[in-house]
Amino acid sequence: MLRRRSTCVWLVPVSAFIVFALSSSIAFAQPTLNPTQAQFTPSADHNNTMPDGTPIVSSYRLDLFLQGASAPFQSNPLGKPTPVNGTITVDLTSIFAGWPVPGTIYVADVAAVGPGGSAPSALSNTFQFGTACSFTVSPLNPSATAAGGAASLGVTAGTGCAWTATSSATWITISSGGSGSGNGTVNYTVAANTATTSRTGTLTVAGQTVTVTQAAACSFTVSPLNPSATAAGGAASIGVTAGSTCNWTATSSATWITISSGGSGTGNGTVNYTVAANTATTSRTGTLTVAGQTVTVTQAAACSFTVSPLNPSATAAGGAASIGVTAGSTCNWTATSSATWITISSGGSGTGNGTVNYTVAANTATTSRTGTLTVAGQTVTVTQAGAPCTFGVSPTTATPGGNGGALTVTVTAQAGCNWTATSGASWLTITSGASGSGNGTVNYTVAVNPASTTRTGALTVAGTAVSVTQDPACTFTVSPLTATPPAAGGAATLTVTSGSGCGWTAVSNNTWITVTSGASGTANGTVGYNVAANSTSSSRTGTLTVAGKTVTLTQPTSLTAPTAPSGLQIKP
Numbered sequence: 064m065l066r067r068r069s070t071c072v073w074l075v076p077v078s079a080f081i082v083f084a085l086s087s088s089i090a091f092a093q094p095t096l097n098p099t100q101a102q103f104t105p106s107a108d109h110n111n112t113m114p115d116g117t118p119i120v121s122s123y124r125l126d127l128f129l130q131g132a133s134a135p136f137q138s139n140p141l142g143k144p145t146p147v148n149g150t151i152t153v154d155l156t157s158i159f160a161g162w163p164v165p166g167t168i169y170v171a172d173v174a175a176v177g178p179g180g181s182a183p184s185a186l187s188n189t190f191q192f193g194t195a196c197s198f199t200v201s202p203l204n205p206s207a208t209a210a211g212g213a214a215s216l217g218v219t220a221g222t223g224c225a226w227t228a229t230s231s232a233t234w235i236t237i238s239s240g241g242s243g244s245g246n247g248t249v250n251y252t253v254a255a256n257t258a259t260t261s262r263t264g265t266l267t268v269a270g271q272t273v274t275v276t277q278a279a280a281c282s283f284t285v286s287p288l289n290p291s292a293t294a295a296g297g298a299a300s301i302g303v304t305a306g307s308t309c310n311w312t313a314t315s316s317a318t319w320i321t322i323s324s325g326g327s328g329t330g331n332g333t334v335n336y337t338v339a340a341n342t343a344t345t346s347r348t349g350t351l352t353v354a355g356q357t358v359t360v361t362q363a364a365a366c367s368f369t370v371s372p373l374n375p376s377a378t379a380a381g382g383a384a385s386i387g388v389t390a391g392s393t394c395n396w397t398a399t400s401s402a403t404w405i406t407i408s409s410g411g412s413g414t415g416n417g418t419v420n421y422t423v424a425a426n427t428a429t430t431s432r433t434g435t436l437t438v439a440g441q442t443v444t445v446t447q448a449g450a451p452c453t454f455g456v457s458p459t460t461a462t463p464g465g466n467g468g469a470l471t472v473t474v475t476a477q478a479g480c481n482w483t484a485t486s487g488a489s490w491l492t493i494t495s496g497a498s499g500s501g502n503g504t505v506n507y508t509v510a511v512n513p514a515s516t517t518r519t520g521a522l523t524v525a526g527t528a529v530s531v532t533q534d535p536a537c538t539f540t541v542s543p544l545t546a547t548p549p550a551a552g553g554a555a556t557l558t559v560t561s562g563s564g565c566g567w568t569a570v571s572n573n574t575w576i577t578v579t580s581g582a583s584g585t586a587n588g589t590v591g592y593n594v595a596a597n598s599t600s601s602s603r604t605g606t607l608t609v610a611g612k613t614v615t616l617t618q619p620t621s622l623t624a625p626t627a628p629s630g631l632q633i634k635p
Contacts, residue, residue, distance in 0.1 A: 094189040101153045103631040105146050106175035115598045119625045120175045130168040163192040175625040178600030182627035190633045196224035198269035207277040211253040218247045232264025281309035283354035292362040296338040303332045317349025366394035368439035377447040381423040388417045402434025429479040452480030454525035465536030467509035474503045488520025511536045537565030539610035548594040550621035557590040573605030
């Protein structure tokens with residue numbers, strides 16, 4: 064960091080100088096302890112502006128150094144405070160929070176910052192910080208039984224370091240040690256937990272959070288939670304595990320499940336129940352509530368059926384196919400079709416295992432279709448392919464000139480036949496007709512070929528490759544390609560050299576560069592442009608695009624750096 068120092072000549076009486084020197088030596092003999100403020104005289108340019116009205120000073124910055132160090136270890140933006148009686152005072156309590164090492168000596172400077180740069184003050188008086196208190200609390204995560212009781216926490220702290228202890232839970236009471244200094248003990252009592260779930264509460268001890276976890280009054284284990292039953296039903300049981308004094312009950316919410324014994328108990332026990340026969344062809348579920356937990360009983364159906372395949376496919380030409388049914392020897396079933404183009408030829412009903420034969424009509428559409436059969440209560444979905452589509456693409460080759468342009472491709476297809484068009488080269492762009500159905504047209508553009516050799520690319524239209532071969536385009540020379548306009552700006556020109564008939568354009572890519580003449584031309588030509596004055600705090604770079612070439616302009620700045628503030632003092 065470059066420091067600029069101002070030299071000032073003061074005319075004061077010798078006696079005043081001696082008094083100042085003596086008082087200064089006394090004031091700075093020892094570092095300032097535990098400072099909270101910084102005070103300094105603002106930059107002479109605090110309220111001054113540059114010719115364009117921009118303030119020379121936009122903010123101030125406080126730099127902190129270890130005594131004797133050449134570079135700061137921390138820089139802090141201060142904004143631009145308003146001076147009071149010719150000085151600026153800044154609160155430093157947030158800046159100093161946390162990082163100071165007790166006993167280490169520091170110094171600081173304050174810099175004026177503006178668009179034209181920054182200027183630091185002379186170093187401040189030295190300052191340091193005392194030792195802070197620290198606390199250790201143990202344990203931080205104690206546990207308590209459901210019955211509760213007394214417990215304690217230990218606090219470790221430096222001599223003279225004061226602390227307090229408070230509870231945020233009504234069921235945790237501090238019995239002694241609500242405050243202390245240095246090492247100490249906090250005694251507390253936990254009330255009994257009568258709930259069936261555990262709970263947590265917190266104490267705040269010496270600024271730290273202590274989390275107390277208390278066990279539930281009673282806990283229960285129920286097994287099994289998801290029993291199954293056959294269609295015929297019958298007797299079954301559920302085991303309950305609990306503490307010797309923990310009471311529980313068992314109830315049924317299904318009319319077909321009856322508790323035969325064990326409707327209530329204390330400690331470990333057994334719930335006996337019976338399941339009625341299921342005469343339906345579908346399974347069913349019912350629940351019991353045992354010791355507060357839900358037991359779900361699933362009972363099989365009276366008859367079950369397996370149908371295969373459930374998702375057959377058919378060709379566009381259609382034809383005959385079959386579906387197998389697996390069932391119990393006394394289980395009846397039927398088969399019906401919900402699609403006019405699917406006809407059941409045999410096996411419309413049966414008992415036990417059997418086969419359903421059906422016929423699929425030809426699909427004359429170009430899109431697939433689905434229809435369903437209902438076999439033994441299950442849905443069979445038949446998917447039939449659509450008739451195949453054919454596509455004609457014309458032309459399949461193109462030879463545009465080097466300067467590119469717009470071209471088209473024609474697609475011929477049946478109604479309902481979908482197709483897409485994609486480009487396989489970045490210089491071939493599809494402008495319309497990227498997708499279609501039936502007959503259609505694909506429009507695309509070919510970019511100018513800037514290379515000196517022929518190039519080949521392709522489009523894929525309705526699955527057919529369209530090959531595009533393009534010869535090279537015109538070549539251009541632009542001079543100069545770089546320039547350094549003055550900070551004040553001004554007018555300048557560029558020359559373009561090209562073959563006869565080769566067209567070109569010139570555009571500016573920055574608002575401070577304006578093309579004044581020659582925005583387009585053919586063959587050789589001249590481009591005139593104007594550069595605005597640079598009123599920013601640093602040099603800037605902008606570009607023109609002329610005949611496809613990049614012209615780079617680098618313009619210096621004309622701003623003024625601010626003067627430095629002075630008289631920085633770090634104060635308690």
